[in-house]
Amino acid sequence: MAKCSICNARKGKRKCMAEDSFVCSLCCGQSRDLDKCNGCSFYKDASLSRNYRKVPYYGTKQMAGSTGLQHISDVIESTLCQFDLEGKNEFKDKMALQLLELAFDKYHFNDSELSFGDATLKIQFERMLQIIEEDLSDVSKEPLVNVMASIYRSVQRRTNGGREYLIFAQQYVGARLGRGLKALQF
DSSP: OOBOTTTSSSBOOEEETTTTEEEOHHHHHHSOOHHHHTTOTTOOOGGGSOOGGGSOOOOHHHHHTOHHHHHHHHHHHHHHHHHHHHTTTOOOHHHHHHHHHHHHHHHTSOOSSOOOSSHHHHHHHHHHHHHHHHHSTTSOHHHHHHHHHHHHHHHHHHOSSSSHHHHHHHHHTOOOOSSSOOOOOO
16 A cells, blocks of 8 residues: 555555545545545534534533522423423433533524434424523523533533433422423422
8 A cells, every 4th residue: 555645654545635646544634624625525524513512601600609590500401300200211311412402503503404313302492492482581692502501511420321410400400390490399
C-alpha cells in the first residue's frame, strides 16, 4: 500500500477526492473542508452533529439561589415525572434526555422541523410543549433553555442507563396533576 500523499509518513488507506490519491486517516481528518470534500463518505458537516452538553446552562448555585429558575425546573421535571408514572417504569432516563434534546432543537437551535423516533415520543414532546406554553408563557427562551440544560446535565450525572434520575426526581419534585404544580404523595 502506498504512503499518504500529504504526510508521506503513514500508509494511505483512504481514497481522497481532493488529492486524487490515497491519504492516511489523520491527514484526512485534519484537512477536511466543505469545498473540497463535499460528497466524500468520510466528510461530515460539523454543524449537523450537535453537542447538547454545550448548550448554556445554570450552575447549581444559580439554580439554588433563584425561585424563578427553580419554578421553571419544577415545571419541566414534574412533567418528566408524570411521563414516568404514566409509563409504569417503561419511561427511562434516556427518554427524558431525548425530550430535552428535542426541546433544545426547537428553542436553542431554532429547528423548524423536528424528527421523532416514535409516536410516543412525539406525543410526549407535544404535551411538554403545551405545559411549557401554559405554565411558563412569561419565561423567555434563554432562561428556559438554560434551565433545561441544567436538568439535562443532572440526568446525565445521575443515570446509569435505567431510571436512576427519574427515581430521584420523583422523590423531590413529583408528577404534575392538571394545571399548575402539585406533587403526588407516595
